[in-house]
Amino acid sequence: MTLLESVHGPADLKRMDHDELDVLAGEIRDFLVDRVCRAGGHLGPNLGVVELTLALHRVFDSPRDALLFDVGHQAYVHKIVTGRHSGFDSLRQLGGIAGYPSRAESEHDHIENSHASTALSYADGLAKAFQLEGGGRHAVAVVGDGALTGGMCWEALNNIAADPQRPVVIVVNDNGRSYSPTIGGLAEHLASLRLRPGYERLLDGGRELLQHTPVVGKPIYTALHAAKAGIKDALSPQVMFSDLGLKYFGPVDGHDIPALEKALAAAKAFGGPVIVHAVTEKGHGYPPAVNHEADQMHQTDPIDPRTGLPPVKGPSWTSVFSDELAAIGAERDDVVAITAAMLRSTGLHTFAEEFPERWFDVGIAEQHAVTSAAGLAMAGKHPVVAVYSTFLNRAFDQVLMDVALHRLPVTLVLDRAGITGPDGPSHHGMWDLSLLGMVPGMRVAAPRDAGTLCEELREAVAVSDGPTALRFSKGSVVESVPAVERVGTVDVLRRGGSEDVLLVAVGAFAGLGLSAADRLADQGIGVTVVDPRWVLPVAPELVELAASHRLVVTVEDCGRHGGFGSALAAALRDADCDVPLRDLGVPQRFLQHGSREQVLAGVGLTAQDVARKVTEWAANRIGDAQAADEAAVESPRD
Ligand SMILES: Cc1ncc(C[n+]2csc(CCOP(=O)(O)OP(=O)(O)O)c2C)c(N)n1
Numbered sequence: 001m002t003l004l005e006s007v008h009g010p011a012d013l014k015r016m017d018h019d020e021l022d023v024l025a026g027e028i029r030d031f032l033v034d035r036v037c038r039a040g041g042h043l044g045p046n047l048g049v050v051e052l053t054l055a056l057h058r059v060f061d062s063p064r065d066a067l068l069f070d071v072g073h074q075a076y077v078h079k080i081v082t083g084r085h086s087g088f089d090s091l092r093q094l095g096g097i098a099g100y101p102s103r104a105e106s107e108h109d110h111i112e113n114s115h116a117s118t119a120l121s122y123a124d125g126l127a128k129a130f131q132l133e134g135g136g137r138h139a140v141a142v143v144g145d146g147a148l149t150g151g152m153c154w155e156a157l158n159n160i161a162a163d164p165q166r167p168v169v170i171v172v173n174d175n176g177r178s179y180s181p182t183i184g185g186l187a188e189h190l191a192s193l194r195l196r197p198g199y200e201r202l203l204d205g206g207r208e209l210l211q212h213t214p215v216v217g218k219p220i221y222t223a224l225h226a227a228k229a230g231i232k233d234a235l236s237p238q239v240m241f242s243d244l245g246l247k248y249f250g251p252v253d254g255h256d257i258p259a260l261e262k263a264l265a266a267a268k269a270f271g272g273p274v275i276v277h278a279v280t281e282k283g284h285g286y287p288p289a290v291n292h293e294a295d296q297m298h299q300t301d302p303i304d305p306r307t308g309l310p311p312v313k314g315p316s317w318t319s320v321f322s323d324e325l326a327a328i329g330a331e332r333d334d335v336v337a338i339t340a341a342m343l344r345s346t347g348l349h350t351f352a353e354e355f356p357e358r359w360f361d362v363g364i365a366e367q368h369a370v371t372s373a374a375g376l377a378m379a380g381k382h383p384v385v386a387v388y389s390t391f392l393n394r395a396f397d398q399v400l401m402d403v404a405l406h407r408l409p410v411t412l413v414l415d416r417a418g419i420t421g422p423d424g425p426s427h428h429g430m431w432d433l434s435l436l437g438m439v440p441g442m443r444v445a446a447p448r449d450a451g452t453l454c455e456e457l458r459e460a461v462a463v464s465d466g467p468t469a470l471r472f473s474k475g476s477v478v479e480s481v482p483a484v485e486r487v488g489t490v491d492v493l494r495r496g497g498s499e500d501v502l503l504v505a506v507g508a509f510a511g512l513g514l515s516a517a518d519r520l521a522d523q524g525i526g527v528t529v530v531d532p533r534w535v536l537p538v539a540p541e542l543v544e545l546a547a548s549h550r551l552v553v554t555v556e557d558c559g560r561h562g563g564f565g566s567a568l569a570a571a572l573r574d575a576d577c578d579v580p581l582r583d584l585g586v587p588q589r590f591l592q593h594g595s596r597e598q599v600l601a602g603v604g605l606t607a608q609d610v611a612r613k614v615t616e617w618a619a620n621r622i623g624d625a626q627a628a629d630e631a632a633v634e635s636p637r638d
Pocket residue numbers: 045071073074114115116143144145146147148173175177178179180282298340341342364366391394
C-alpha cells in the first residue's frame with residue numbers, strides 16, 4: 001500500500017514524520033499528473049500547493065478550523081487528503097467529484113463558488129461567528145496572488161484588520177501568476193530575480209511590463225517580491241500589511257513542509273489576523289507544467305502525460321473572436337481591449353501582440369474593468385472588455401450605472417456564455433441575458449457561427465451611442481449555418497412551408513433549432529427557424545414574424561428567467577399579439593458539472609427534446625386553432 005492510499009483524513013497526516021511526508025508529496029504529484037491528464041482540470045495550480053496543503057492540515061484542525069480556498073481550483077490535494085482520492089477517476093465528470101470544493105462531498109469543504117477573491121470575506125464572517133461562540137477556532141483562507149488583485153479582498157482586509165483578535169489566518173499562495181501570463185510574467189521575473197545575478201538589468205525589463213500591470217497589482221507585487229530597491233525591510237510586505245494592522249510571516253518556501261509548519265503554527269498561535277506569505281511554483285514537480293509557456297497548465301484538457309500536450313483542436317469561438325478583433329484593431333485605432341487577468345483564455349492576446357499600447361490587464365477585477373472602460377470611452381476610445389459570461393455578474397452595477405447610464409460605447413465580449421460543463425454551477429454562463437436585458441440602451445448579439453460572430457462584432461464596435469455585448473459558447477466554433485433570407489436584422493434559416501410554427505433559436509442553438517425542425521418536418525409539422533442575431537432588445541421585425549404564426553417557440557442557452565424568451569413574450573404582449581409562445585432555456589437552478597452535452601441533455605435542451613415538446617404544443621395549439629377556424633367556416637358569424 002502506498003502512503004497515499006493510507007491517508008483517509010487529516011489525522012493520518014499528523015502521524016507521519018517529515019520523511020514520510022516528502023514521500024507522500026511525491027506520490028500525490030504522480031497521482032495528480034495521472035488523473036488530471038486523463039480527466040482534464042487544474043493541474044498547475046494543484047501541483048503548486050501539495051506541500052502547502054499537507055502543512056495546513058497538519059497544523060490546523062479541519063473541519064473545526066475552516067480551511068477556505070479562494071476560487072477553489074487548487075483544492076484537489078485537500079480533497080485527496082480528506083478521503084476522496086478514489087473519486088479522482090471521475091473528476092469533474094457527471095456524477096463524479098467536483099473540480100471545486102463541495103459541501104455535499106465533505107465536511108471539510110466550505111466555498112463552492114469558483115469566482116475569485118471571496119475567501120477573505122468568508123473568513124471574516126466565519127471568524128466573527130467563532131468569536132461569538134467563544135473562540136478557539138480559526139478561519140484559514142488560502143488566497144492566490146492573482147485573487148489578491150480582486151477588490152473584495154481589500155474590502156475584507158479592511159474589516160479583518162479592524163479587530164486585533166479576529167482569528168483569521170491569510171495564507172497568500174504566491175506563485176507569481178494568475179491565469180494570464182501578463183501578471184504572472186512580471187511576478188515570475190521578480191520572483192526569479194532574487195535568485196539570479198543581473199538583478200538590476202532584468203528588472204528594467206520587468207518594469208516594461210508595469211505599464212500593463214494594474215495599479216492595484218503593482219504595490220502587491222512590489223511588496224511581495226521585495227522590489228528593485230532590494231531594501232527588504234523598507235519595502236517588504238511587513239510594511240504594506242502591517243500598515244493595515246496585519247501581522248506578517250514570510251516569505252516562506254511553499255514547498256518546504258517544516259518551514260511551512262513553523263510559520264503556520266506561529267500564525268495559529270498569534271491569536272489575531274495574520275498573513276503567511278508562501279512562495280510556490282505553479283506546476284511544481286512536473287516540467288511540462290512548469291515550462292508551459294502560456295499559463296503553466298492553469299487549466300488543461302485531457303493531455304498525454306508523457307508529452308504534456310493536449311489533442312489538437314479546431315478553431316474555437318474564442319479564436320475567431322481573437323482574429324477578428326485584431327483585424328478591427330488595425331482599422332480602428334480608437335478600439336482598445338481590456339482583460340481581467342485572462343488575456344489568452346479570452347483571446348485578447350492576438351490584439352495585445354499587435355497593439356501593445358492599446359490593451360490593459362486590470363487583474364481579477366471585472367468591476368474595475370468595466371468602469372475603467374467607461375473612462376476610456378468618455379475620452380473617445382471604444383473599449384472591448386472580454387470576460388467570461390459568469391464573471392460579468394460581478395460587474396452588473398458598473399455596466400448599468402457607469403456605462404449604460406452615460407450611453408457609452410463599450411463592447412462587452414462574453415465568452416463561455418451558456419452551459420460550460422466541467423467547471424460546474426458557478427461557471428455556467430447562464431445569467432448574462434437576464435442581466436443585460438434589464439440595462440436600458442444595451443444591445444446584445446448572439447452569433448450562431450464564425451461568420452456572424454465577425455459580422456456582429458463589427459456591428460457592435462460600430463455603435464457609438466451606447467453599450468453593446470456579444471455572447472458565445474465555450475469550445476469549438478460552429479463553422480457555418482447559412483441563412484436563406486434576412487428580414488431586417490433577423491436571419492431566416494429555414495422556411496417551414498406553412499405559418500404554423502416559428503422557432504427562434506438564439507446563438508449557438510441555431511443548429512439545435514434546425515435539427516428539431518428536421519424531426520418535425522418528418523412528422524408533417526412545418527417549422528420556420530430564425531436567428532434573431534441581435535437578441536436584445538427584441539427587433540420589431542421579429543414581433544411581426546411571430547405574429548404571423550400559430551405557435552412561437554424560443555430556445556436559448558441561458559437562464560429562462562428574464563431571458564430572451566421572456567423578452568419576446570413581453571414584446572408580443574406590448575404589440576397586442578396573442579400568438580402562443582413557449583420558451584425553452586436553462587432552468588433557473590444551479591446545475592452540477594458534467595460535459596456540456598450531458599448538462600444540456602439533463603435539462604431537455606437536445607434536438608430530440610425540442611422536437612418532442614414542439615410536437616405536443618403544436619398538436620394542442622395548432623389543432624385547437626385549426627378546429628376553431630373550421631368551426632368559424634361552418635357557422636360564420638352573422
Ligand atoms: C471573478 C473571477 N474572475 C476570473 C476568474 C478566472 N480565474 C480562475 S483562477 C484565476 C487565476 C487565479 O490566480 P491565483 O489566485 O494567483 O491562483 P493560482 O491559479 O495562481 O493558484 C482566474 C483569473 C475567476 N475564477 N473569478
